[in-house]
Amino acid sequence: MSEAPSQVAADDRADIARRIETVRGAISRAAAEAGRDPASVTLVAVSKTNPAEVILEAVAAGQRVFGENRVQEAKAKFPDIKAAYPDVELHLLGPLQSNKVKEAVALFDVIQSVDRPKLAEALAEEMERSGRRPRLLVQVNTGEEPQKAGILPGELDPFMDRCREIGLAVEGLMCIPPVDEDPATHFALLADAARRHGLKVISMGMSGDYETAVRFGSTHVRVGTAIFGARPKPATA
Ligand SMILES: *Cc1c(COP(=O)(O)O)cnc(C)c1O
Numbered sequence: 001m002s003e004a005p006s007q008v009a010a011d012d013r014a015d016i017a018r019r020i021e022t023v024r025g026a027i028s029r030a031a032a033e034a035g036r037d038p039a040s041v042t043l044v045a046v047s048k049t050n051p052a053e054v055i056l057e058a059v060a061a062g063q064r065v066f067g068e069n070r071v072q073e074a075k076a077k078f079p080d081i082k083a084a085y086p087d088v089e090l091h092l093l094g095p096l097q098s099n100k101v102k103e104a105v106a107l108f109d110v111i112q113s114v115d116r117p118k119l120a121e122a123l124a125e126e127m128e129r130s131g132r133r134p135r136l137l138v139q140v141n142t143g144e145e146p147q148k149a150g151i152l153p154g155e156l157d158p159f160m161d162r163c164r165e166i167g168l169a170v171e172g173l174m175c176i177p178p179v180d181e182d183p184a185t186h187f188a189l190l191a192d193a194a195r196r197h198g199l200k201v202i203s204m205g206m207s208g209d210y211e212t213a214v215r216f217g218s219t220h221v222r223v224g225t226a227i228f229g230a231r232p233k234p235a236t237a
Contacts, residue, residue, distance in 0.1 A: 016054070017061035019227045020045070023210070027221065030214035041214055044091055044203075046224030049231045052077045058227065059085055067112075067222050069094030071104050078107065093174075093222060095149045098122045105132050112137040112174040112203055112220075115149045117162055124166045135171045137203055138163070140193060142186040143178035150175070153189065160197055172201025172219070183209045187216035 020043075028038040046067040047055045055066065055077065064087055068074035074090065082088050091110040101122045104111060111134050114120055127133050138159065141150030151159045163170050173194045177186035187204050194202045194217075205213025205221035213221055225231065 012054070013057045013060070015229075016057045016227060020058060020061050020063055023223055023226055026211055027214055030211040034215045034217075036214070036217075040219060042220045044093075044220055044222045045227050046093065046206075046222050047077075047228065048073065048093075048224065050228050052081060054228060055081060059088065063227075065089045065091065067091040067093045067224075071096070071100045071107070075103060075107055091220075091222075101126050102130075105130055105134055108134050110135045110137065110171075113139045113149065114163075114170070115139045115141075115151060117159065120159075120163050120168050121166060124168045127168075133169075135201075136168065137172045137174045137201060138170055139174045139176075140190055142175045142189050143181060145178055148176065148178075153193065156193055156197075170199065172199045172203060173197075174203035174220075176206075177204075177209075184212055184216065187213050187218065191217040 023043060027041050027043060031038040031041055042065055044065050044067040045058050045063050047058070048069045059081065066088065068090065071092065074092070078090050082090065089109045090107065091112055092104055092108045093112050095115065096104055096111065096113055096119060098118060105123065105126045111123070114123065114136050123136065139150040140156060141148050141152055144152055160170065173190050175186055175190045177183040190204055191202055201219050202217055203220040203222065204218045207223050207226035210221035210223055
């Protein structure tokens with residue numbers, strides 16, 4: 001029964017490279033159809049739950065931008081990967097607790113989940129203290145779902161004002177549409193809000209809807225399952 005668990009089978013390696021190529025092709029086609037430059041869309045490979053060996057297969061296939069949901073998990077995997085491949089860029093996609101701000105600022109190149117004034121203040125303080133300046137996106141709760149993180153659309157203007165007041169440069173917006181709704185409405189809302197605020201980064205689109213997101217102006221699609229396969233279901237209480 002002793003298999004080497006760290007050994008990624010040759011088939012899986014080929015699979016990851018092939019899936020990345022498929023996703024890149026679909027992004028290019030969707031961009032071209034929308035009259036956009038395919039190079040204006042960044043593929044963020046969402047590697048949460050996948051071990052470092054699997055992530056390295058994506059790196060070997062040329063992928064450089066990765067997304068993770070949890071600070072602790074990313075911290076266990078990415079320092080070594082980034083040491084070996086300094087051009088790897090890491091995005092935080094999940095909720096950030098104030099007590100993890102220091103670690104997050106040290107590790108991530110982009111934090112996509114700025115979602116409340118307290119967090120904005122903690123980030124401004126830590127960035128000032130450390131001199132490290134990850135790029136920041138504000139997560140918008142476009143579906144106004146009570147269980148979901150993000151600034152409500154109606155509160156975005158004052159929140160952006162607050163960020164400016166405390167010297168926090170925001171580069172763009174991110175959203176996760178409700179699972180049971182047509183994402184197009186949400187993509188349109190986010191793209192519109194980004195334009196209104198003069199923000200150039202629009203992070204939207206996941207495995208099931210990234211082509212639609214590209215048509216609506218997404219600059220960063222976050223694709224997990226379509227590259228790495230289905231994740232194990234999180235244990236529920
Ligand atoms: C997990 C996750 C993704 C990727 O989802 P897939 O459906 O596997 O592509 C994208 N964005 C966020 C915020 C996520 O948590």
